[in-house]
Amino acid sequence: MTDIVDDVDWPYDPDASQQEKIESLQERLEILEGQNEEMRDKLLDANAENNKYQQKLERLTHENKKLKQSPLFVATVQEISNEGIIIKQHGNNQEALTEVTDEMRDQLEPDARVAVNNSLSIVSVLDAETDVRARVMQVEHDPDVTYQNIGGIDEQVEEVRETVEMPLTNPDRFDAVGIDPPSGVLLYGPPGTGKTMLAKAVANQTDATFIKMAGSELVHKFIGEGAKLVRDLFELSRQHEPAVIFIDEIDAIASKRTDSKTSGDAEVQRTMMQLLSEMDGFDDRGQISIIAATNRFDMLDRAILRPGRFDRLIEVPKPEQEGREAIFQIHTRSMNVDDDVDFEQLATDTGSASGADIKAICTEAGMFAIRDDRDTVRREDFDNAWEKINDEESENNEISRTFA
Numbered sequence: 001m002t003d004i005v006d007d008v009d010w011p012y013d014p015d016a017s018q019q020e021k022i023e024s025l026q027e028r029l030e031i032l033e034g035q036n037e038e039m040r041d042k043l044l045d046a047n048a049e050n051n052k053y054q055q056k057l058e059r060l061t062h063e064n065k066k067l068k069q070s071p072l073f074v075a076t077v078q079e080i081s082n083e084g085i086i087i088k089q090h091g092n093n094q095e096a097l098t099e100v101t102d103e104m105r106d107q108l109e110p111d112a113r114v115a116v117n118n119s120l121s122i123v124s125v126l127d128a129e130t131d132v133r134a135r136v137m138q139v140e141h142d143p144d145v146t147y148q149n150i151g152g153i154d155e156q157v158e159e160v161r162e163t164v165e166m167p168l169t170n171p172d173r174f175d176a177v178g179i180d181p182p183s184g185v186l187l188y189g190p191p192g193t194g195k196t197m198l199a200k201a202v203a204n205q206t207d208a209t210f211i212k213m214a215g216s217e218l219v220h221k222f223i224g225e226g227a228k229l230v231r232d233l234f235e236l237s238r239q240h241e242p243a244v245i246f247i248d249e250i251d252a253i254a255s256k257r258t259d260s261k262t263s264g265d266a267e268v269q270r271t272m273m274q275l276l277s278e279m280d281g282f283d284d285r286g287q288i289s290i291i292a293a294t295n296r297f298d299m300l301d302r303a304i305l306r307p308g309r310f311d312r313l314i315e316v317p318k319p320e321q322e323g324r325e326a327i328f329q330i331h332t333r334s335m336n337v338d339d340d341v342d343f344e345q346l347a348t349d350t351g352s353a354s355g356a357d358i359k360a361i362c363t364e365a366g367m368f369a370i371r372d373d374r375d376t377v378r379r380e381d382f383d384n385a386w387e388k389i390n391d392e393e394s395e396n397n398e399i400s401r402t403f404a
Helices: 018-068 102-107 154-169 171-177 195-205 225-239 263-279 321-331 343-349 355-371 379-403
Strands: 073-081 084-089 095-098 113-116 122-125 184-188 209-214 243-248 288-294 312-315
Touching: 084 113, 102 122, 154 171, 154 184, 154 195, 154 288, 154 312, 184 195, 195 209, 195 243, 195 288, 209 225, 225 243, 225 263, 225 288, 321 343, 321 355, 343 379, 355 379
Parallel strands: 184 288, 184 312, 209 243, 243 288
Antiparallel strands: 073 084, 073 113, 084 095, 113 122
């Protein structure tokens, strides 16, 4: 029942003047307008919240629908004929003849990977199969090592540049002479002589795709897994030619073959066979250069050392007098070194040091200066650093002999 005028609770006294009544009504109107605005804001917020939940509902409904759908199966295209597409389903090797649209037929080729449904109809074309472990080995950003950061092995640097860099930057020079460029280079020598740094400098200097891996990454537990990874690495390289593959510690998979019957040794040998085939097999390797490094040249199988696989075998020895002096100057470029430091004498006093040892000496010398709260590195700091590194090396050798 609607209230009559007499039932309304007026916001003023009935005996109030006309002006007081108007003022009271205006105050009540302002309050009601404020409440109305507040309710309008709440309504807008509620609508926004409702839209958010509506979108979430649609997304969940879509995901639920996808989960209820039958899974797709992976198959390989075997043959493309006028009658249709012959596919082989992975896992059970079941072959089937299926029809496709003219548009999809143009996208297919033998050995292409496709997704099929329960009726073995092709739903979509999949990307080429490449092990994700192979893709992550591709170097996306150039290392910050250049040839100017390498000292004491100028002859080796020049040979590596001739073997790897020149075929990529100046292939016409090889065509003019009428020879094929070297296909690979093997760097061998004691630890810490700059083999890996050479590879990093090549990656920095060339525009080719650079793929790095360690030999141990190719050693796997299950049969065929290592060989598959090798195939995928070379397939990735072919997709991004020109390319350079760097295999560090290659002796992990390329050691001399033995009569061992253990499954582990057999799997390593299978991986090596695949590597040999990819390096110099029946198919042309294309514009793919290989750099490998090892500290154990004596352990490598002769098959991998022959020309065609590694055309250059480059020994990277410990640096001589001039080389050690150059390496000291390289690693102290950014250091605040005292004027009394004679690098020539330092090179003489560290006669058995490798490039890595010299870098460690420079770092340790800086630490001695920091401990003494000095900003300048003195000659005595280098002497103390060399003595400390020698002591640590002797201690490590003693431990090795103890547990040998």
